[in-house]
Amino acid sequence: MSSHVLGRPSAFLFxxxxxxxxxxxxxxxxWKSWAATYKPDFDMERDMQHGRRAMDTISELVEADLVEQAFEELLQSEMETVDGTDAIPGAVALTESLPAGRWVAVTSGPRELALARLHSAGITLPEKLVTAEDVDRGKPDPQPYERGAEHAGVPISECAVFEDAPAGIAAARAAGAGWVVGIGAGxxxxxxxxxxxxxxxPDLDAVRFVDGDLVILRTLS
Incomplete structure (x- = not known):
């Protein structure tokens, strides 16, 4: 598909x-290190439903009295490797081109980890951030994106959502997002x-914000 205008969003939820x-x-x-202790038969590539909160996944895999401990150990392990986080192509340029206060990061991850990964990747932190701690129900429930639109100060129907995971895409659809842009083959x-x-x-290098228009430069088939 050739370059085209997808719409004119008022806010952008990533x-x-x-x-x-x-x-x-x-x-x-x-997750591999975590599984060795808590769920030896767990394989992230095979078993993980990406886009969901880690706490929600862990609560389905271990006994209730171990959930909190298991989550804390996973978070600690992820924080120890955060320096290896890179920006997705186009992420820095696109977010820097957006109106101040009109883009929000909406992640299933915990706040500490999300901030550390964004910082490591060289992405200027958004003014608003929705994380696992900010919602009662994680993706695919619509609540995270509903909260993101509230933070942006516009109706969800005027928001463009950028998601790589089917669970997150379902959450955006359920929330009533005006536009949903999938990132990557998944x-x-x-x-x-x-x-x-x-x-x-393929990535955010294929997206531009030009004179109020959300422009798509190339797509995956």
Missing amino acids: DCDGVLVDSLASAEAA ALEPWSDGSLPDVVV
């Missing part, structure tokens, strides 16, 4: 991991409810 930052290597190392896979983005791009 998932963090896989959209703004590439943290896959550090996350895989942390966004081509529908969530269990059939949710799909409006368009899928």
Whole structure:
């Protein structure tokens, strides 16, 4: 598909991991170490539903009285490898081109980890951030993106959401986002409810914000 205008959003809501930052290597190392202690048969590549809060995943894998401890150990391991986090291509340029106060990071990760990864990747921190601690229900529930729109000060129908994970895309759709941009090939896979983005791009280098227009330069088939 050739370059085209997707719409004129009033605000921009970005998932963090896989959209703004590439943290896959550090996350895989942390989960592998975690699984050796708490769930030896767990394989992140095979078993993980990306885009969900770690606490939600862990609560399904270990006994209730171990959940808090298991989560804290995973977080500690992820924090130890945060320096290896890089920006997704185009993330710095795109976020710096957006109106002040009109882009929000909406992540399933804990605040401490999200801030550390954004800093490591060289992305100027947004004025507003929605993290795992800020919601009662994580993605695919719509609450994270509803909260993101509140922080941006505009209706969710005027927001463009950028997501790489099917669970996050489902959350954006359920919230009523005006536009949903999938990032990477994983966004081509529908969530269990059939949710799909409006368009899928390889990374944020394929997106521009020009004179109020959200412009898509190239897409994945």
